[in-house]
Amino acid sequence: MRLNNSKKAKFFYFLSSLILMTLFLGAAFFVLEQYRFYILGWKSVLLIIIPALLALIFIFSGRQIFEYDSDGEALNFRNRNVLTFFNKPVRDEFPKYKLLQYEFVNILIFKRLYITISSKKNNLIILKYDVSYLTGKELKDLKFSLSKVIKANQEREKNS
Structure with a gap:
């Protein structure tokens, strides 16, 4: 599944x-x-x-553009600002089997997505993404896709 709100970039640039x-x-x-x-x-x-x-409020709401791709064997996350001088973009790519859990945090003016993945040495790594500017439907689709990946990982572990 692909999720991309970069079509709204012109609006966010105008707003900023x-x-x-x-x-x-x-x-x-x-x-x-x-x-x-x-x-x-x-x-x-x-x-x-x-x-x-x-x-x-605009700055603390986080990065405006969020892109997610779960097609293939890897999960791709990309999070960036419309105005590049606020903070640097975040880009992560990792295999689906490393995804352990996810959590959405909603605090007043911003929403964050916390992804927990396993590393080579069985350490836990927490990745953070700003999803404040996603619509309700986009958030629902993202939750569904991540839940589907986690469920497939649990099934794979059960069968092993």
């Missing part, structure tokens, strides 16, 4: 550009208000606070 422009314009209007107009008084601080809060 809009938030950054609002932040810069708010700062400019704040400076003008403080040194030239004196209309809003103490409320002029909101010209900076509101756009800054929007920018922080």
Whole structure:
């Protein structure tokens, strides 16, 4: 199964550009208000606070683009930002039989996917992906696909 929300990249790029422009314009209007107009008084601080809060929510919601591919013998995960200067992209590929479990964590403004895999030395490795920008249907499909892989792994272990 393939899951890919990169078609929304243009929308996320527009949204991030809009938030950054609002932040810069708010700062400019704040400076003008403080040194030239004196209309809003103490409320002029909101010209900076509101756009800054929007920018922080957008940044802390995580990487916008999530790609998943379970076709073949390997699982491929790719997670990246639309604006590359926030943080580097995450890309992982591993065989299906190494997948042990997964967990979705939903905390207010962001959702995370934690994947637990086994390594060569039987250590556990936890991989983290941001899935905040996936729709409900996409999350449901992802859960179904990962559950299917785990079930196949458990059957394989039973038969061995």
